[in-house]
Amino acid sequence: DTGVSQDPRHKITKRGQNVTFRCDPISEHNRLYWYRQTLGQGPEFLTYFQNEAQLEKSRLLSDRFSAERPKGSFSTLEIQRTEQGDSAMYLCASSMGQFHYEQYFGPGTRLTVT
Amino acid sequence: GQQLNQSPQSMFIQEGEDVSMNCTSSSIFNTWLWYKQDPGEGPVLLIALYKAGELTSNGRLTAQFGITRKDSFLNISASIPSDVGIYFCAGQSGYSGAGSYQLTFGKGTKLSVIP
Numbered sequence: 001d002t003g004v005s006q007d008p009r010h011k012i013t014k015r016g017q018n019v020t021f022r023c024d025p026i027s028e029h030n031r032l033y034w035y036r037q038t039l040g041q042g043p044e045f046l047t048y049f050q051n052e053a054q055l056e057k058s059r060l061l062s063d064r065f066s067a068e069r070p071k072g073s074f075s076t077l078e079i080q081r082t083e084q085g086d087s088a089m090y091l092c093a094s095s096m097g098q099f100h101y102e103q104y105f106g107p108g109t110r111l112t113v114t
Numbered sequence: 115g116q117q118l119n120q121s122p123q124s125m126f127i128q129e130g131e132d133v134s135m136n137c138t139s140s141s142i143f144n145t146w147l148w149y150k151q152d153p154g155e156g157p158v159l160l161i162a163l164y165k166a167g168e169l170t171s172n173g174r175l176t177a178q179f180g181i182t183r184k185d186s187f188l189n190i191s192a193s194i195p196s197d198v199g200i201y202f203c204a205g206q207s208g209y210s211g212a213g214s215y216q217l218t219f220g221k222g223t224k225l226s227v228i229p
Contacts, residue, residue: 004156033215033216033217042219042220043157045216045217048215056215058216091157101145101162101164101206101208103217105156105157108156110154
């Protein structure tokens, strides 16, 4: 049973560029979550999907951020016109059915905006 | 918004000692979870708690869901070097298909174990 995978693990980009991250949840998990974590802090919720529907979005998810989960499988998180403040670890998690409270995290994508 | 206060922020202990850490909230949560995170990796789920007063163990780890639903505790017995890492508590207010499923995290307790 493979866990949550994320790609890439590291991304360095220049300010103003667009970046896209991918998350593959645990197979058969119908819920998928995105979090952001900065140094010295716990993860902060960004958004979540149940199957392909995006059901909740945080105020942290500015209009430069967009997330999709076509066909209810993998998900992508895109950041347009990146800013230095976007530098963080972006974490994806998934959960399933009765145990949707138990979220399993991927290894994260470390974004550095220069 | 909801905030979780975790304490202590960091601790240094001798190998073999027991460890206690806790998490408090100004809001009620219906689920409490404890995670461990190693540098450069995602959090790993250790224990999930679903009922006020519940005490749950996972090997050397024991966690409790406070009866007020505003706090939780994690104990590690007989610590070993691989226990080193950052421990996070997380609360969730959703239940029975209603409410929010987002997790609210504390800032973490950094554990160092001296061999």
